Amino acid sequence: MSELLSALDDVTEADLAELSPDALLDFVSGLVTATNRVTAVLTSAVRAADRREAYRRDGAVSMKAWLRGSCRMAPAEATATVSTGRRLEQLPATAAAFAEGAISATHARVITRAMTPGRIAKAADAGIDLHETDSILADLARATAPNETARGVAQWVAGVDPDGTLEDAADTRRRFTMASGLGGRVHLRGELDAVGGEYLRTALGALMNGDRPVGDARSHAERQGDALVELARRSLDAGGLPSVRGERPHVRVTIDLMALCAERGAAGSAGGSLGWAGPINPETARRLACDAGVSRVITGPSGLPLDTGREQRAPSAGIRRATEIRDEHCVFAGCDAPPEWCDFHHVVHWAHGGPTSCDNGALLCERHHTSCHEGGFGIARDPGTGRWHTYRPDGTEILSRAGP
Numbered sequence: 213m214s215e216l217l218s219a220l221d222d223v224t225e226a227d228l229a230e231l232s233p234d235a236l237l238d239f240v241s242g243l244v245t246a247t248n249r250v251t252a253v254l255t256s257a258v259r260a261a262d263r264r265e266a267y268r269r270d271g272a273v274s275m276k277a278w279l280r281g282s283c284r285m286a287p288a289e290a291t292a293t294v295s296t297g298r299r300l301e302q303l304p305a306t307a308a309a310f311a312e313g314a315i316s317a318t319h320a321r322v323i324t325r326a327m328t329p330g331r332i333a334k335a336a337d338a339g340i341d342l343h344e345t346d347s348i349l350a351d352l353a354r355a356t357a358p359n360e361t362a363r364g365v366a367q368w369v370a371g372v373d374p375d376g377t378l379e380d381a382a383d384t385r386r387r388f389t390m391a392s393g394l395g396g397r398v399h400l401r402g403e404l405d406a407v408g409g410e411y412l413r414t415a416l417g418a419l420m421n422g423d424r425p426v427g428d429a430r431s432h433a434e435r436q437g438d439a440l441v442e443l444a445r446r447s448l449d450a451g452g453l454p455s456v457r458g459e460r461p462h463v464r465v466t467i468d469l470m471a472l473c474a475e476r477g478a479a480g481s482a483g484g485s486l487g488w489a490g491p492i493n494p495e496t497a498r499r500l501a502c503d504a505g506v507s508r509v510i511t512g513p514s515g516l517p518l519d520t521g522r523e524q525r526a527p528s529a530g531i532r533r534a535t536e537i538r539d540e541h542c543v544f545a546g547c548d549a550p551p552e553w554c555d556f557h558h559v560v561h562w563a564h565g566g567p568t569s570c571d572n573g574a575l576l577c578e579r580h581h582t583s584c585h586e587g588g589f590g591i592a593r594d595p596g597t598g599r600w601h602t603y604r605p606d607g608t609e610i611l612s613r614a615g616p
């Protein structure tokens with residue numbers, strides 16, 4: 213192991229800027245092979261530890277639990293590594309291709325996930341030779357990308373288990389994980405049974421297509437992502453979700469009052485934080501606080517709360533309604549997003565003394581609300597004409613193509 217690590221040190225120290233484009237590409241493809249080989253060894257070692265129940269020495273209940281706890285591996289990855297290792301024992305050709313570095317962990321996973329014990333037994337009953345199947349799929353994986361390998365695997369599955377009764381149709385398991393990535397971004401992953409998927413598609417479809425503005429240029433994936441967030445927001449707003457520890461579920465943003473009241477981009481201003489995602493920048497905290505109920509918590513020098521209170525910064529139904537009637541849609545130049553998609557933006561933030569009034573309010577869709585807070589864009593309503601103007605961060609006006 214120490215030799216492997218010192219070899220990695222050498223590779224790490226390579227001066228990439230020195231390499232010619234060809235040499236750089238060779239370097240990358242060599243690293244892909246090396247990564248595959250290391251992952252293959254990891255998978256075998258995990259299998260060996262799994263078989264010998266080595267994890268019990270550390271008080272873990274399973275190898276998967278040990279990988280999560282002691283190696284900080286993501287749950288889905290831990291499950292995949294353990295299960296791939298187990299199944300590869302019966303698939304020597306695939307295991308060999310993996311060990312050589314010719315196929316990736318994803319290839320191995322595509323094959324092993326389909327080769328369930330139930331299907332292997334059924335294939336044996338039907339006289340299909342497992343070793344031959346293993347060789348064919350390993351060769352396919354050597355030659356193709358994982359999604360294409362998956363098509364070959366699906367053909368084998370269709371031959372062995374044509375009605376899918378063995379695993380898929382009877383499989384009503386639902387899994388869904390959310391992992392926090394860099395910058396608080398959240399990665400979603402999971403699978404649903406057919407019926408569960410139908411519920412989700414129907415709900416998302418209604419939000420995606422129900423009031424889609426003219427000229428909406430978002431991709432299908434972007435619209436689906438927006439619809440998923442909207443589904444959650446509406447459920448929270450509707451108040452029909454079960455209370456948790458006596459409190460209605462809500463999104464909690466914590467920000468220091470000084471940071472909230474600081475001017476945009478003020479040096480050294482601390483950000484806020486979200487309950488799950490952790491730290492967010494002060495502009496995002498200001499945007500979330502722009503249209504929200506606010507609790508004040510005064511903390512003493514030790515950081516313990518001394519006093520709490522609640523203030524209403526979200527507009528009353530009447531103010532919101534009046535603003536909707538006046539603005540009709542998101543007021544950002546060129547945007548037609550309907551009122552239901554919009555936040556109530558305080559043109560002068562309440563933290564800077566702006567009132568929660570129709571006069572100081574503006575409808576902004578979530579995207580453009582973000583543009584105004586985090587992106588440095590600005591909007592202003594001409595008191596004479598009543599028309600909204602949008603300004604870029606450099607102060608120049610965006611002239612809507614549809615406008616005069």
Ligand SMILES: [Zn+2]
Pocket residue numbers: 498499502503556557558581584585
């Ligand atoms: Zn705002």
Ligand SMILES: [Zn+2]
Pocket residue numbers: 542543544547548549576577578579580
């Ligand atoms: Zn908009």
